[in-house]
Each structure stands twice: as structure tokens, then as C-alpha cells.
Amino acid sequence: MDANKLFAAALQLGSEWKVSRSELSAKEHTLKIWLDFQQGHRFPCPECRRASPVHDTVEKRWRHMNFWQYRTELIARVPRIDCPEHGVRLVEVPWARAGSGFTLMMEAVILMLSREMSVSAMAEMLKEQDTRLWRVLGHYVEKAYRREDWSEVKKILVDETSSKRGHRYVTVVTDAESRKLLFLAEGRGKEALEAFAKEMKEHNADPGQIEAICMDMSPSYISGAREFFPKAERIFDHFHVMQMAGEAVDQVRKEFGRQGLLPKGSLWALRGNEWTRSEEQKGLRSSLCAAYPRLGRAIGLREALQEILSQEDPQELRWWFRWADRSRLAPFRRLSKTIKEHLGGIIAFLQSRITNGTIEAINGLIQLAKRMARGFRSFRYLRIAAFLKAGKLRLDLPALPT
Ligand SMILES: [Zn+2]
Structure with a gap:
């Protein structure tokens, strides 16, 4: 078997295509494979499938999987047919989809690699522009997303994520039961929920089917939920309540920090749950709490709230409210008021x-997506990455040769 026949077999070309020439350059590390079609073959019109004579040809190139270390490219004269009904049209080729600069097999490789590495790492490895890779990923994500059926979605989680400096926000909507990412919108609050309500109609679903919306207590989400999902119960998750309690501790800590009373490492010693801290941090934490009762009280309030919210019946919130209200700590008095209101x-x-675990898990996946898309530089890329990580989409992977 000569090399050209071997390449034709490996590429699984149909009978109408053949490899006419191939060229391996050891110096440039490239393999170029020229494809040509059988003279006289009539190709189907891409629109109506009617077999039509070739009108002329256009040269096209596709990046293929590397042949060992050789960067491999397919080059073909692609026929344009003249259909009596649809006019002059470029025909479809079996190894690539229309408009793509990659072969289908290469696209399958790109999709598989995207599970393991960031797009910039992939661009470096394949020596490709990342914009071209994003285009491929975007195509398959979008196609799979369009097919998603939301008719069974009853409970949703609404959360927001922000850029490092907090200049830009993205609203994240997840199905609470399947833990599937459903929707991502720029901005936060009411408009984002309105956009999600609209998007539901594209997925065999309707805002009226949503029974519960779990979210943080920001007024704009609340008013959006009331307006666009009037039948849904509004639920405030404990994850966000505890986030607010953590911020209240931080505010109390800052009073002392401003006076220069806190040694280095105090911030981390005072944050989070005691059992997550190192021995050294624990020691610092208890000595600070003993030295500064206000700080001790703030931490006590945070821990008690966590304990109460983890119980099935948070009856004990009543005494927590009394404690917080009398604590003479303004951040906790405000938190007490917010909790009472909601x-x-x-x-x-x-x-x-x-569970809080669901919310944290989704947050974690969105953080991975941010890293994959290098943050917020482009919302479009962030969206593609987020759906790859958290969308549980059924991607139509191009078939690899068996
Ligand atoms: Zn036609």
C-alpha cells in the first residue's frame, strides 16, 4: 500500500475522494495531505441533496491531528455545485463541518482536551490560536445547549459570581435537583432573572413550573423572583446567610485592625470554623478572643448561628436574635434584622x-470555568467554559475512527 492510499484509508474518505499527494517536511515538522475528488462525480446540494454537476472549486485547508510530531494539514479543492434551485453552493466534505478550519477528528480531540486543560494551555500545546479553539468549543456547547429540555426543572438556585475586583457580575442559575448549570447572564438581579424566564421558553419549559427559587437576600433578586416567577417560593440558603455572618465578623475585626491591635495572621486565624484552622491559628484565635471581648462575642455569634441553622428546627434563633440585638456590635444587629425580615x-x-454543599459545589465548578476562561475578559468564553464544566451537556462528539 502506498502512503497516499494509507492516508485515504486512515481518513475514511468515501469513494468520491482520494489522496492525490502528500508531503512530509522534516525541517518544518509538517505533513501536508492533498485531497481531490473523482472527476465527473456529482455531489449533493447541501440544501436539497439533489445530485448536481461541479461548477468550480475552492481551495480549503483543515488542521488535522498531528501525525507523530508532524503538524498535519489537509488541503482540498472543494467543489461548488450548481443546483437548479439553490444556485452555486459549496459541497459538504466528509471530514469536516462547514466553515470549520479543523477536521472532525481534530475537533473531537479539542473537545476531549478541554476536559483536562485550560484553553490557553491547549493553544500552546497545539500551537493554535486560542480564538480558533474557543470557536470549536462554542459550536458544540451551543448545539448541545439548544437541545436541553428543562420541562422537569422545579427548583432553581440563583447565585452570582464576580470578577476579582468586583466590577463585573454574572448570574448563575442551576437546577437544584440535577445540579446542572442552566443559565448564565451578565449582570445581577432582576434583569438576569427576566432573561432566564425568557430562555426557559426555548427549552420546552415555562416560568410557571418553577416551585422554588433559592437565592441570596439581595433585593433585586427578590423583586425579580416576585415579578417573573410569581408562583415560586423564595428560599434563602444558609450558605449566603453564613457568608453575611462572616462579613460581620470581618467588620468587627477591622475596628481592632485599624487601631493596630492585631498581629499578623489574625485575619485567617479569625475566619471560618475553628476546626478548619491550624493549631497555631487556633491559639492566636483564642488569645485574641480573650484579650478583646467584642471580638470574642462576634465569633461566638457567628458560630452559634451556624450551629442553629444546621438544626432541623431553628427554634433557637429566638435567643440568638436577643443575643445579637444586645451585643452592642452594629454589624450583628444589622444581620439580626436582615434574618428576621427574611x-x-x-x-x-x-x-x-x-444543601449548602450543592451551592458550594456549583461555585467550585464556576471557579474552574473562570480559570479556564481566564476570568471575565470575555463573557462568551466564560459561558462556554462554564457549560463545559457544569452544564452536564450531552456533547455530540464527532466520531473517531474505530
Ligand atoms: Zn439545492
């Missing part, structure tokens, strides 16, 4: 069977 939705979280 108490129904905070208690509803317990019955919703949604």
Missing part, C-alpha cells in the same frame, strides 16, 4: 432539601 425563606431552606 425568616420565612430562611426556614424554608430546611424543608427544601437543598
